[in-house]
Every structure is written in structure tokens, then in C-alpha cells.
Amino acid sequence: MIALRTVPDHIVRPPYARPGGETGERPGLIKSDALIGRMRRAGRVAREVLDEVLAAVAIGVTTDELDRVCHEVTIAKGGYPSPLDYRGFPKSLCTSINEVVCHGIPSARRLVDGDIINCDVTVYLDGVHGDCSETVFVGTPSLVHKVLVERTYEALRRGIEIVRPGVRFNEIGRAIERYVAPFGYGIVREFGGHGIGELFHMPPNIVHAYERRERLKMQAGMTFTIEPMLNVCDPRCAILADGWTAVTVDGKASAQFEHTVLVTPDGHEVLTLCADPRPFFQR
Numbered sequence: 001m002i003a004l005r006t007v008p009d010h011i012v013r014p015p016y017a018r019p020g021g022e023t024g025e026r027p028g029l030i031k032s033d034a035l036i037g038r039m040r041r042a043g044r045v046a047r048e049v050l051d052e053v054l055a056a057v058a059i060g061v062t063t064d065e066l067d068r069v070c071h072e073v074t075i076a077k078g079g080y081p082s083p084l085d086y087r088g089f090p091k092s093l094c095t096s097i098n099e100v101v102c103h104g105i106p107s108a109r110r111l112v113d114g115d116i117i118n119c120d121v122t123v124y125l126d127g128v129h130g131d132c133s134e135t136v137f138v139g140t141p142s143l144v145h146k147v148l149v150e151r152t153y154e155a156l157r158r159g160i161e162i163v164r165p166g167v168r169f170n171e172i173g174r175a176i177e178r179y180v181a182p183f184g185y186g187i188v189r190e191f192g193g194h195g196i197g198e199l200f201h202m203p204p205n206i207v208h209a210y211e212r213r214e215r216l217k218m219q220a221g222m223t224f225t226i227e228p229m230l231n232v233c234d235p236r237c238a239i240l241a242d243g244w245t246a247v248t249v250d251g252k253a254s255a256q257f258e259h260t261v262l263v264t265p266d267g268h269e270v271l272t273l274c275a276d277p278r279p280f281f282q283r
């Protein structure tokens with residue numbers, strides 16, 4: 001059992017991290033203008049925290065140190081680090097290195113030259129969550145890692161690009177699959193994007209590969225994440241004994257990028273952007 005980092009009393013916790021636990025309420029898929037205003041702020045803060053975490057990535061740094069940065073910066077901005085105590089997750093940040101697909105648990109593992117690491121930050125602020133992640137290089141990447149990361153970012157960009165009212169949710173996966181097929185990458189299906197707002201994860205579930213049977217269409221006011229995970233080869237994952245860490249079954253690398261997106265009347269707005277819209281690895 002890992003001792004959880006502490007959160008000061010003035011920080012409002014999400015229901016799952018309160019003594020009473022979660023209520024059974026199911027919030028709607030279309031957000032009110034007031035809720036959207038709160039989501040813009042939660043999204044912006046999540047992005048600011050992610051930028052500080054990524055700036056701390058360096059050879060020799062432990063993932064626990066990145067977790068500490070995430071935890072302290074989130075609290076300093078008045079937010080709660082959503083992963084902490086979410087369904088038993090023990091840390092405030094997810095750190096997924098190399099063959100880890102997602103949900104890596106920060107530890108004493110030190111970053112070494114040539115690693116790629118995804119840092120996934122979610123912040124609960126003013127009753128809503130904002131969720132974003134990026135993959136960055138530690139030192140100098142191999143060519144395989146470099147192009148994987150660049151193409152995964154482009155896959156996210158292409159998934160976001162098609163978002164507007166009336167579009168079926170499976171167009172996201174279709175756009176991503178069309179783009180990555182020539183590279184022979186495996187698109188992870190076991191984890192997907194998700195509706196987000198008052199809840200960390202809520203409908204719809206967004207598959208990043210083409211899903212024929214999906215009928216649901218986007219409507220203005222919906223908020224959800226797009227967060228493709230691309231594996232160098234095999235798309236399948238295995239979960240380690242810690243119950244969280246998802247790894248590729250072939251041990252080869254995986255990369256991921258994530259944004260929280262709002263459907264607007266004439267297109268979309270990315271809620272987890274700030275002043276510099278470029279991903280960290282391009283700055």
C-alpha cells in the first residue's frame with residue numbers, strides 16, 4: 001500500500017475521493033454554457049500543470065518527482081489532481097514510459113537517455129475535470145521512437161480536426177486509422193477517449209480505430225477527450241500485477257497524446273490548450 005500524498009482541506013475533492021464516495025447521478029452529455037465556462041478553466045489549468053510537469057522531464061529524474069510537481073502545482077492552482085484515489089489509483093499523475101501504453105504509476109524509476117514518456121494530467125477544478133497528456137523524449141530518441149511520437153501527435157490532430165456537430169463519433173477513429181495504416185502501427189482499442197465534465201469518465205466511449213457500429217453523432221455542448229495510443233506493432237495490451245499499468249504485449253513502444261475537446265455550433269474548441277499551442281516536443 002503506497003501512502004497517498006495529502007491534499008489541503010480548502011481543495012474541493014471530486015466525489016470519489018470524499019469519505020461518502022460517489023453518488024449515482026448521471027450528468028447529461030450536453031453541457032450548459034455555465035458548465036462550459038468551468039470546463040474552460042479546468043482545461044486551462046490542466047494544461048498549465050502538464051507544461052510544468054513536462055518541463056521537469058530530464059535524464060535522471062524519477063517519475064515520483066514528476067508526480068510531486070503535478071501534485072503541488074495542481075494544488076497551488078486550486079485544483080485537485082483527479083487520478084489521486086480514483087478507483088484506487090495511488091498517485092496524482094500517470095507516467096507511461098516506452099512499452100507502457102497508459103496508466104503508468106509514478107515510482108522511483110529514473111528516466112534514462114532514449115526513453116519516451118507520456119505524462120497524463122487531469123485536474124478537478126470548480127466541479128469539473130480537464131484531461132490532457134503528451135509524450136516527450138528524454139535525451140535523444142531513436143528514430144523509431146521519434147517518428148512514433150510525431151505521428152501520434154498528428155493522429156490526435158487529425159482526430160480533432162473532424163469534430164463538429166452532426167459528425168458520427170466513429171469518424172474520429174476513421175480519420176486516425178486512415179492516417180496511421182501505412183505505418184503499420186497498432187491502434188489501441190482497449191482504452192479510449194471519453195466524455196468528461198462533472199465526471200472524470202462518462203459516455204461516450206471514443207474508439208481511436210474505425211468502429212462500424214457506432215451511431216452516436218456529435219452535438220454542440222458535448223465535451224470529450226481524444227487520446228490515441230499508438231503501438232509500434234501489436235495493438236494489444238496487458239495489465240501488470242499492480243492492476244493499472246497497461247503495457248504492449250510485444251514489449252515495443254507506445255505513444256499517446258490527449259486533449260479535452262468541446263463541440264461548438266460551427267466546429268470545436270480544444271479546452272486543454274494555452275498560449276503556445278505546439279506540443280512540448282516541438283517547442
Ligand code: MF3
Pocket residue numbers: 082083084086087089094103120121122131225227244258
Ligand atoms: N487520465 C487518464 C485518461 O486519459 C485516466 C487516468 S485514470 C487513473 O483517461 F486512475 F489512472 F488516473
Ligand code: CO
Pocket residue numbers: 131193194225227258
Ligand atoms: Co482521458
Ligand code: CO
Pocket residue numbers: 120121122131132133227258
Ligand atoms: Co488523461
